[in-house]
Amino acid sequence: MSLSTVAQAQLVGAERETFSEGAFKTCFQKLERDTPARPAVTRGYFCFCYVNDLADHVSPNEFQAMAELLTAGKVEATQAKMAPFTRAGNLKCAAILR
Numbered sequence: 001m002s003l004s005t006v007a008q009a010q011l012v013g014a015e016r017e018t019f020s021e022g023a024f025k026t027c028f029q030k031l032e033r034d035t036p037a038r039p040a041v042t043r044g045y046f047c048f049c050y051v052n053d054l055a056d057h058v059s060p061n062e063f064q065a066m067a068e069l070l071t072a073g074k075v076e077a078t079q080a081k082m083a084p085f086t087r088a089g090n091l092k093c094a095a096i097l098r
Contacts, residue, residue, distance in 0.1 A: 009059045016055050019063055023051045035097075042096065049093035054085050 011019050027047035031038065058066075062081070069078040 009062075010056045011058055011060060011063055015060055015063055019058065020051050020055050023054055024048070027051060038097070046093050046096040049096060050086075050089040053089040053092050054082075057085055057088065 010016075024047050027050055028043055031043040031046065032040075035043070066078050066081055069075075069081065
């Protein structure tokens with residue numbers, strides 16, 4: 001992906017804040033549940049990395065589509081739409097959890 005593509009894709013402003021707050025909370029809660037022995041600060045670092053990577057690659061149109069799916073209660077469809085982004089974020093930030 002080129003820098004110009006990333007610049008066009010990334011969320012900014014209020015959309016980024018809304019997306020990041022929800023994604024961070026979800027990420028942290030999942031890690032807290034799945035890895036309770038891991039220090040909270042480590043979980044926080046991972047989620048910060050992961051959420052910023054997602055926000056850098058999700059376009060405003062993709063964000064809107066996912067928000068509409070969630071509002072309609074279509075959690076599985078939302079997760080499927082996010083899958084390519086979450087895999088990339090996991091790979092980028094995985095070293096933090098090691």
